[in-house]
Amino acid sequence: MEIRDPVHGNIDIDPRIEAVMNHPVYQRLRQIKQLGFGEFSFPGATHNRYMHSLGASYLSSKIFDSIFDHYAFSNDNDRLRLRDTTILAALLHDIGHGPLSHTTEEVMPNLSELAIPAYKDRQERQANHEDYTIKFITDSDLTKCIESTFTHVPAMEVAKLIDKTINNDSDFFIVDGVNFRPLLSQLISSELDADRMDYLQRDSYFSGTNYGHIDMEWIINNLTYHVIDNSLHLALGRRALYTFDNFLISRHHMYLQVYFHHKSIVYDETLNRYLTHEDCKFALPADIDEYLLYTDYLLYEHLRLSDNYWAQLITKRQPYRVLFELHGIEDNDRVVEMQRAVEAKGIQSILSNSKTRLSKYHATSPEEHKIYQIYVIDEYDKQSPALPLETATQIFKMYEGTRRIERLYVPTEKLAEAKKILAN
Numbered sequence: 001m002e003i004r005d006p007v008h009g010n011i012d013i014d015p016r017i018e019a020v021m022n023h024p025v026y027q028r029l030r031q032i033k034q035l036g037f038g039e040f041s042f043p044g045a046t047h048n049r050y051m052h053s054l055g056a057s058y059l060s061s062k063i064f065d066s067i068f069d070h071y072a073f074s075n076d077n078d079r080l081r082l083r084d085t086t087i088l089a090a091l092l093h094d095i096g097h098g099p100l101s102h103t104t105e106e107v108m109p110n111l112s113e114l115a116i117p118a119y120k121d122r123q124e125r126q127a128n129h130e131d132y133t134i135k136f137i138t139d140s141d142l143t144k145c146i147e148s149t150f151t152h153v154p155a156m157e158v159a160k161l162i163d164k165t166i167n168n169d170s171d172f173f174i175v176d177g178v179n180f181r182p183l184l185s186q187l188i189s190s191e192l193d194a195d196r197m198d199y200l201q202r203d204s205y206f207s208g209t210n211y212g213h214i215d216m217e218w219i220i221n222n223l224t225y226h227v228i229d230n231s232l233h234l235a236l237g238r239r240a241l242y243t244f245d246n247f248l249i250s251r252h253h254m255y256l257q258v259y260f261h262h263k264s265i266v267y268d269e270t271l272n273r274y275l276t277h278e279d280c281k282f283a284l285p286a287d288i289d290e291y292l293l294y295t296d297y298l299l300y301e302h303l304r305l306s307d308n309y310w311a312q313l314i315t316k317r318q319p320y321r322v323l324f325e326l327h328g329i330e331d332n333d334r335v336v337e338m339q340r341a342v343e344a345k346g347i348q349s350i351l352s353n354s355k356t357r358l359s360k361y362h363a364t365s366p367e368e369h370k371i372y373q374i375y376v377i378d379e380y381d382k383q384s385p386a387l388p389l390e391t392a393t394q395i396f397k398m399y400e401g402t403r404r405i406e407r408l409y410v411p412t413e414k415l416a417e418a419k420k421i422l423a424n
Helices: 015-021 024-031 036-040 049-067 076-092 101-107 129-138 141-149 155-162 181-188 194-207 216-221 238-259 262-275 296-305 309-315 334-344 366-371 412-423
Strands: 002-005 009-012 223-228 231-237 321-328 350-356 375-377 403-410
Touching: 002 049, 009 049, 015 024, 015 076, 015 141, 024 049, 024 141, 036 101, 036 262, 049 076, 049 181, 049 194, 049 216, 049 223, 076 129, 076 155, 076 181, 101 262, 129 141, 129 155, 141 155, 155 181, 181 194, 181 231, 194 216, 194 238, 216 223, 216 238, 223 375, 231 238, 238 350, 238 375, 238 403, 262 309, 262 321, 262 350, 262 403, 296 309, 321 334, 321 412, 334 350, 334 403, 334 412, 403 412
Parallel strands: 231 375
Antiparallel strands: 002 009, 223 231, 321 403, 350 403
16 A cells, blocks of 8 residues: 655555554544644644654654664564564554543543553553553554564564553563664654654644754664663764754744644643533543544534533634733743732633743653663764763753743633733
8 A cells, every 4th residue: 555645755555554554443543633723723734643653653664774774683584573563663652642632631541440451560540642552552452453463573562662661571672682672662752753753744744834844864864773781772873963953943943833822722721621620521431442432523522512611612613812921931920910810800711831841851860861862973983982962962951941831811802801900
């Protein structure tokens, strides 16, 4: 099968991958939009997670081939199973997403209700979309589909690349005494993973912005590996370091300008008000067969039938309007004080605080840093040591702070009155 992708061009689909894509679990992603409410800000952004996941899988195959083109595998079967496992992990990394982005995680069940065999010793907490992903991969009809189609790839090994915390009690990723799991996990989730490479380009394209215009081919062609204590780590050639800087900054700006657009945020906040309201009758089921029915369209229909105030604001496309917006790095009480002022006059409001940092490196524990470190290698200066990525570039220090966008929203019919309150 061949798919014409507006972002990557023609993508040839392996018949085995096609069999997994045809499974109802993957087909459900056709009805889960990539940017949730983003289409109300950017009308072209109606693309779905089905195509994004395929794009990520396609890029993971290109990255794998680029890194291991000249790697001396003693057995070609080892190369094949590691490659297939990586492609499957990239393809399936989003299958657990709930309707309309992350907001509906508010009404997911407790983790124990999912009864995930790989998580049997986990502490109790509320489930998230990644938990559903692991459930689908390791304990569902999709598990049978994976293992009957890719007979050399246990589904649990696919899950291990998506969730780095699953205990590695097998030698599946050990080849000739070398552990491939750290690097392959980084291709699924890291600062240079296939997921980010695809969604930056795809979301930028469909939202009509330019942030995705990065030379991804140059980055991919300069990805390689670095061996530490018989474990492979992802590495980047130094000559592509400036392009990596551009990649990080573009993604950062994508958050500030697209993902944090004021209209997308107010719809998310409005949905959250409904989901946490005592009137809410919407909850995501622990039964994964039933979960397949829970799509964006089902949630929209549920909201349409509800007479709840917040649900109707979404249905009628009548979100609150921005009264005030503050951009900054430091904490500030100004917007909170404004909210108190307008609510003291009987005007209901929504206060949002959108935060982002340039990199997950700032929030990663030292232990995870050590296990999943990305290195920079100078292929011309062989005497130059491999450097941790965050020390090889100044970009992390330059953008170390947390960017905040605080907004105060009020009903459209109260906007003029609220402005007068603030003016006084």
